[in-house]
Amino acid sequence: MSDTTVSSVATRVGDNVQRVDDTAKLTGGAMYASDLVFAGMLHAQVKKSPHARAKIVAINTSKAENLPGVHAVLTGKELDYRIGLYVADKDILAKDAVRHFGEAVAAVAAESLDIASRAVDLIDVEYEVLPPVLSQMDALDESSPLVHPDLGSYDYVKASFSPQPGTNIPNITKIRKGDIDAGFAEAKWIVKREYTNPSVQHVPLETHVAIVEWKAGDEVTIWSSAQSPFTLRDLFCRAFKLPHNKVRVVIPHVGGAFGGKAGIHLEPLLACLSRKAGGRPVKFQATREEEFSLLPCRSALTYRIKTGVDADGRITAQKLLMYWDSGAYADYAVNVTRASAYSAGGPYDIPNAWVDAYTIYTNKPWGTAYRGFGHVEFFWGLERHMELVAQVIGMDPLEFRKKNLLKPGSTTLTGEKINEHTGDPLKCLEAAAKAINYGRLTPEEEERQARTGRRIGKGIATLHKAPAMPSFTTTAAVIKMNSDGSVVVNIALTEIGQGTATVVAQMAADRLRFPVSLVKVAVERDTDKDPFDWQTVASKGLLLTGNAVIAACDDLLRQAYSDAAQVLRAQTADLDHDAERIFIKQRPEESVTFAALSIGYVYPNGNGIGGPLIGLGRYTAQGLTSLDKETGQGLPALDWTYGAHGVIAEVDPETGEYKVIKIASAFDVGKVINPGTMRGQCIGGMIQGLGTAQCESYIYDGHGHLLNPSLTDNKILTSKDLPEEIECIAVETPQLDGPFGARGVGEHPMISVAPALANAIHDATGAELTHMPVRFEDVWRAIHNEQPIDTWVTKAPAV
Amino acid sequence: MWMSVEVNGHIYEREVTEHWTLLRFLREDLELTGTKDGCSAGECGACTVMLNGEAVNACMVLAAEADGATVETIEAEAAKGELSEIQAAFARNYAVQCGYCTAGMVMSVRELLRHNPKPTVAEIKEGIEGNLCRCTGYQQIIEAVLDVSGQITNETRGGLKYV
Ligand code: FES
Numbered sequence: 028m029s030d031t032t033v034s035s036v037a038t039r040v041g042d043n044v045q046r047v048d049d050t051a052k053l054t055g056g057a058m059y060a061s062d063l064v065f066a067g068m069l070h071a072q073v074k075k076s077p078h079a080r081a082k083i084v085a086i087n088t089s090k091a092e093n094l095p096g097v098h099a100v101l102t103g104k105e106l107d108y109r110i111g112l113y114v115a116d117k118d119i120l121a122k123d124a125v126r127h128f129g130e131a132v133a134a135v136a137a138e139s140l141d142i143a144s145r146a147v148d149l150i151d152v153e154y155e156v157l158p159p160v161l162s163q164m165d166a167l168d169e170s171s172p173l174v175h176p177d178l179g180s181y182d183y184v185k186a187s188f189s190p191q192p193g194t195n196i197p198n199i200t201k202i203r204k205g206d207i208d209a210g211f212a213e214a215k216w217i218v219k220r221e222y223t224n225p226s227v228q229h230v231p232l233e234t235h236v237a238i239v240e241w242k243a244g245d246e247v248t249i250w251s252s253a254q255s256p257f258t259l260r261d262l263f264c265r266a267f268k269l270p271h272n273k274v275r276v277v278i279p280h281v282g283g284a285f286g287g288k289a290g291i292h293l294e295p296l297l298a299c300l301s302r303k304a305g306g307r308p309v310k311f312q313a314t315r316e317e318e319f320s321l322l323p324c325r326s327a328l329t330y331r332i333k334t335g336v337d338a339d340g341r342i343t344a345q346k347l348l349m350y351w352d353s354g355a356y357a358d359y360a361v362n363v364t365r366a367s368a369y370s371a372g373g374p375y376d377i378p379n380a381w382v383d384a385y386t387i388y389t390n391k392p393w394g395t396a397y398r399g400f401g402h403v404e405f406f407w408g409l410e411r412h413m414e415l416v417a418q419v420i421g422m423d424p425l426e427f428r429k430k431n432l433l434k435p436g437s438t439t440l441t442g443e444k445i446n447e448h449t450g451d452p453l454k455c456l457e458a459a460a461k462a463i464n465y466g467r468l469t470p471e472e473e474e475r476q477a478r479t480g481r482r483i484g485k486g487i488a489t490l491h492k493a494p495a496m497p498s499f500t501t502t503a504a505v506i507k508m509n510s511d512g513s514v515v516v517n518i519a520l521t522e523i524g525q526g527t528a529t530v531v532a533q534m535a536a537d538r539l540r541f542p543v544s545l546v547k548v549a550v551e552r553d554t555d556k557d558p559f560d561w562q563t564v565a566s567k568g569l570l571l572t573g574n575a576v577i578a579a580c581d582d583l584l585r586q587a588y589s590d591a592a593q594v595l596r597a598q599t600a601d602l603d604h605d606a607e608r609i610f611i612k613q614r615p616e617e618s619v620t621f622a623a624l625s626i627g628y629v630y631p632n633g634n635g636i637g638g639p640l641i642g643l644g645r646y647t648a649q650g651l652t653s654l655d656k657e658t659g660q661g662l663p664a665l666d667w668t669y670g671a672h673g674v675i676a677e678v679d680p681e682t683g684e685y686k687v688i689k690i691a692s693a694f695d696v697g698k699v700i701n702p703g704t705m706r707g708q709c710i711g712g713m714i715q716g717l718g719t720a721q722c723e724s725y726i727y728d729g730h731g732h733l734l735n736p737s738l739t740d741n742k743i744l745t746s747k748d749l750p751e752e753i754e755c756i757a758v759e760t761p762q763l764d765g766p767f768g769a770r771g772v773g774e775h776p777m778i779s780v781a782p783a784l785a786n787a788i789h790d791a792t793g794a795e796l797t798h799m800p801v802r803f804e805d806v807w808r809a810i811h812n813e814q815p816i817d818t819w820v821t822k823a824p825a826v
Numbered sequence: 827m828w829m830s831v832e833v834n835g836h837i838y839e840r841e842v843t844e845h846w847t848l849l850r851f852l853r854e855d856l857e858l859t860g861t862k863d864g865c866s867a868g869e870c871g872a873c874t875v876m877l878n879g880e881a882v883n884a885c886m887v888l889a890a891e892a893d894g895a896t897v898e899t900i901e902a903e904a905a906k907g908e909l910s911e912i913q914a915a916f917a918r919n920y921a922v923q924c925g926y927c928t929a930g931m932v933m934s935v936r937e938l939l940r941h942n943p944k945p946t947v948a949e950i951k952e953g954i955e956g957n958l959c960r961c962t963g964y965q966q967i968i969e970a971v972l973d974v975s976g977q978i979t980n981e982t983r984g985g986l987k988y989v
């Protein structure tokens with residue numbers, strides 16, 4: 028098949044194709060893991076620690092075991108397995124010590140949820156309560172208790188991480204670029220600040236849920252709301268030393284994930300319960316309260332930034348110190364630390380840089396991946412800092428940013444050279460600034476200000492992010508033709524709401540030159556049936572899976588053309604096709620239908636040739652490398668998606684109350700595959716970003732008890748909290764190795780919303796905000812120059 | 827207790843566990859799993875159903891309270907396999923992502939439009955305030971409601987801008 032035949036048709040990529048999964052979801056027919064029920068299924072419940080740090084002295088389960096209807100009771104003592112993505116530091120159930128409030132210490136499987144709940148109440152646990160370490164800065168202290176005294180004996184991924192035995196530090200990532208001292212020596216100004224943000228919850232509407240069945244002969248099946256079936260299987264098999272072909276992971280529809288359902292969570296515990304209960308399937312769904320502390324959150328961060336700027340307003344040097352609060356386990360936090368470190372300076376040209384990024388254990392629920400993978404947190408500090416530096420040097424914040432933006436020829440912190448195909452941060456920034464009439468008030472805004480007595484301010488912020496993934500990340504797609512000429516695509520990238528199924532259908536349809544209605548993307552993911560994909564994370568799915576899908580389509584067409592050439596007595600170069608048939612270019616009436624070729628062609632006399640048309644496509648990230656452990660130099664980025672936000676806010680300078688009038692955001696996505704789903708991803712992320720900016724956070728008392736594990740006390744934004752106007756802008760600088768030129772945008776809309784908002788509030792009032800979220804009282808305090816009160820760990824007296 | 831309830835036009839007679847909510851009754855006893863549980867605490871709206879024609883959070887109503895009542899759930903929204911006008915407008919406007927809030931959202935929109943066939947944007951925001959959605963940022967849901975109530979103009983139709 029020649030290339031000219033492929034490019035000669037109108038594209039279906041870029042069209043507003045309706046979502047392929049919406050009918051099932053709109054009618055209640057879409058099945059989620061929480062909807063699944065199996066014959067003989069038992070229900071699990073978990074006994075949780077009421078303490079942040081304690082020794083487990085004794086656990087008495089006899090009353091629970093004797094309750095009729097109970098089939099299995101488990102404690103940590105009988106489970107000798109270690110789980111961990113990058114550092115194997117977690118037991119399935121706490122063994123001798125508990126390390127955070129809400130940690131699982133015992134579990135029950137029973138015939139009903141009600142019996143399981145009663146049984147859990149009957150389990151007695153005796154604790155010796157110990158003083159917890161709650162702040163990651165305190166945990167660095169030599170006198171701090173150790174959350175993991177055995178850190179030195181844990182297995183970990185040696186190529187990427189550096190645990191420090193005898194401390195609370197499971198990883199340090201370092202980046203060294205240029206000569207930091209020389210850079211500061213050139214500077215006219217040096218500006219130093221600290222920025223902070225607390226832990227927050229993902230809040231998928233569907234809490235974590237799984238069903239596991241461990242049958243005789245070690246045949247394990249897992250149905251889960253997890254994001255990444257193959258990584259789940261791999262981690263599960265590593266923990267239990269099972270061959271991969273014994274374990275099958277099935278993922279039905281997923282009710283939102285946002286990173287919180289990456290990795291492995293409840294599955295090992297349910298597996299052990301099932302095994303103990305004789306192989307019956309065991310189901311558990313976290314309550315909303317459990318979602319906050321039995322399951323992980325997003326890490327808190329303290330970010331210290333020191334920036335040198337020369338007389339022209341150019342950044343000469345930047346020292347960046349990140350202190351990530353990992354909570355009780357390392358999980359993804361060590362990799363958040365790593366990925367944040369190599370992106371730490373933002374989309375700016377920084378000739379001399381020094382980054383030390385620490386992951387730090389504390390006695391709190393542990394941090395995991397969350398949309399943005401660290402970038403929401405550190406861009407809070409970075410883009411506030413750019414604003415404050417601009418103020419110090421007396422330059423307009425937009426001009427200061429533009430002067431220092433990456434441009435073709437610049438190098439990133441890890442030494443990657445940027446070129447004109449990498450993407451256009453300037454275009455994004457200018458588009459966002461223009462959309463809010465940055466730098467001035469319109470006559471209507473002047474009038475509104477006069478009328479309301481509130482001050483209107485405008486703020487901008489930039490962002491960038493590359494997928495945080497192994498340098499050799501790989502994926503595959505299979506496309507199978509049905510005997511009517513329609514096709515089914517199998518991939519292991521899960522549909523978690525982001526629209527993967529729809530854009531994959533569009534890309535396949537475009538490449539095959541079929542209408543989208545002929546393409547089905549299978550709903551369920553199944554490790555026994557689908558081709559490998561590493562994980563559904565990092566905004567890498569569109570590029571990697573997209574390329575694999577294109578390759579699979581080409582493979583299928585190659586087979587079809589080869590069979591058709593035989594049937595039509597032609598060479599493949601003589602052929603072309605439409606949605607129904609392959610024909611001879613010169614005499615289109617001589618043709619054979621795809622349907623006739625789909626499962627092998629049959630001649631009139633009954634002879635058969637060919638066979639089922641099944642295309643396979645693979646794609647592996649190209650040219651990436653590990654980072655040097657001492658200098659951080661290397662090529663970690665599959666692609667960089669740049670973006671920028673503009674925010675207009677209206678602030679009452681008396682009370683600190685404010686309102687977001689407008690948010691306008693621009694992203695360089697390379698190529699828009701589907702404007703409707705892309706806009707949906709963007710607005711969803713922008714509003715999730717505003718939630719993080721305005722109100723979301725974990726609040727603990729001085730003993731490490733989580734005080735707000737509910738949607739009443741830990742609010743997320745509702746429809747009434749929306750800005751008056753939301754604008755979403757696409758920039759298209761093609762990614763040369765992206766499918767149709769596209770790159771990912773799943774996480775980016777959420778990044779840097781918070782500093783854009785705070786910069787607008789700053790513009791309106793002069794409030795020097797350094798702590799996120801920005802609540803009304805924080806604005807009031809900043810206006811009145813009062814120190815922000817750190818209520819994220821309230822100062823209740825210790826017992 | 828023994829109860830009789832009409833759900834989506836069918837009469838069900840059942841023994842119900844007294845402390846069970848209407849949500850558990852619908853999902854676990856009747857196996858109508860289209861209605862979702864996002865919190866079991868009246869905080870998220872994922873469980874919204876129509877009880878005697880009024881939208882309620884099914885997790886905040888005891889099943890026993892529905893004795894003799896009429897209940898409608900998402901499973902009855904698409905009559906004869908055709909999407910209802912609300913559902914079709916949701917689809918056209920990309921108002922669905924993960925879909926977990928969708929059943930409750932559609933029910934709340936139905937309630938809103940019953941009282942107010944041409945709601946303003948502010949009224950729409952008010953009408954779906956009790957339904958949390960973590961994926962969409964609500965905007966395309968609001969646009970779907972404007973669409974189904976015949977209020978989409980070129981100004982209000984949402985779209986991606988290109989520069
Ligand atoms: S499940 Fe009923 S309001 Fe959340």
Ligand code: FES
Pocket residue numbers: 232282283524921922923924925926927928958959960961962
């Ligand atoms: S679509 Fe996922 S919560 Fe609304």
